[in-house]
Amino acid sequence: MRLNRILALALVTLCLIAALGNWLGGSVGKSKSQESANVALINVYGVISDEAAGGAFSSGEGANANKLIQSIKNAREDENIKAILLRINSPGGTAAASQAVYEELMRTRQDTDIKIIANLGDVAASGGYYIASAANHIVANPSSITGSIGVIVRTQNVSSLLDKIGVQTNTIQSGPLKDILSPFRETKPEERKILQSVVDESYQQFLDAIVAGRGMSKDKLKPLADGRIFTGAQAKENNLVDSLGNYYDALKTAAELANISGEPKVRDFGKGSLLGDLGPFLSKSNPPLPAEWLSSDSQWPRWHKIPLTIME
């Protein structure tokens, strides 16, 4: 009977150890194709904003700046990665979030041999272009919308509307400028001055970033940086992008610049680590909003308590 016990225990133990190995082989070791990937794909889709980094249940989708920075960092620390391919489809976002992602990309460019290639999708305007300007090479579709280099702060005065329906607003504030951008009154001249200085400062930072990233002179850039938008083809003519093409052209360029022989192996570094599509429903960070709502005039950052400079 002793042998029976040992056999029963051995069978259960063997099965459990094998299953444990299956788990460790899948999650810790990653699959072989993932291990040998030499191009890191990072998607920058939607409005770029600074949210809490996703937890274990994060899907990893969207243009959450913290998540993007984490993905860039992970790619930089992966010894096999020779190029980062940014796929950008974003109307912009907040200045700080775009800048944070740009800085992380520039750090990667300066500290490593990793080549960064940006592939512009439907739209890569304003904050989207801010991020793209950190790339060694930008590939756009001829009809991609890009540019919109500038900073904007917008406020509404709804006081006359509220008067019509008999709503009065009372504000108690600690200082005269605490309710700057209040929609319940006209903007005061001193407030306008402050806001203009903030916009100007952010704009200068934006220009400096493009100058550093693209190796372009400020004199050449300034006439293009009045907020206008460009098609991909126009942007190419104006040296805002380097070549025209689609995702596969961008991948080919990445392979050439990074001296990757043979077929480049791509791994999506933005993919969530747990339960994929269930992520957004279980995420501890804010749930994503519908795409059409996000893209409509970039409403999301404005109403999400992110103040001041918005790149639209």
Added chain:
Amino acid sequence: MLDTLFTTFFGPHPSRGQQSVTILIGFALLSILALNAAGKAGTGIAGVIIFFLLFLVGGLLGWLWFSAALHFIAQLLGGQGSAQESLQAVMQGLWPLMISGPAIAASRWPSILGQFLGLLLGLIVVIGTVITLARSLSQVHQLRWPKALLIVVLTLVSSLLAWLGLILWPLMMLFGL
């Protein structure tokens, strides 16, 4: 308990009625399947826990419904066991599913031998599960094993038909009303 586990695995007759063995097999099965799933999804420890909890809920529901269907058909065909015995028979009959751990591990080996071994163990899992289910049932309900095998097959078919009905009925209501 290990003796009972051994006899459940390799000589089922004297082991029936042991609740502890049923629980042990259930727990081991859940753990192995959750680890396999977490490995496939490439998740961390949180994923293992979530898969375990999901499989616990899903497994309990499936176990109850499958056992109920099996018991019902067995009674129709002259079975004499109780519902509790049917429940235990189903859980203990599922033990070959534990071999899915080694089967998946073997299939990941790079050589052709790994592929072959994985396929072989996979077949053992499928065929072994059906056979042990049929044997457990034949024992509990005092039926001949071909009849027990028929009951298992009928239960599987009726469960699939129930699923089909579950999908088709709402569609019928959706388009018909």
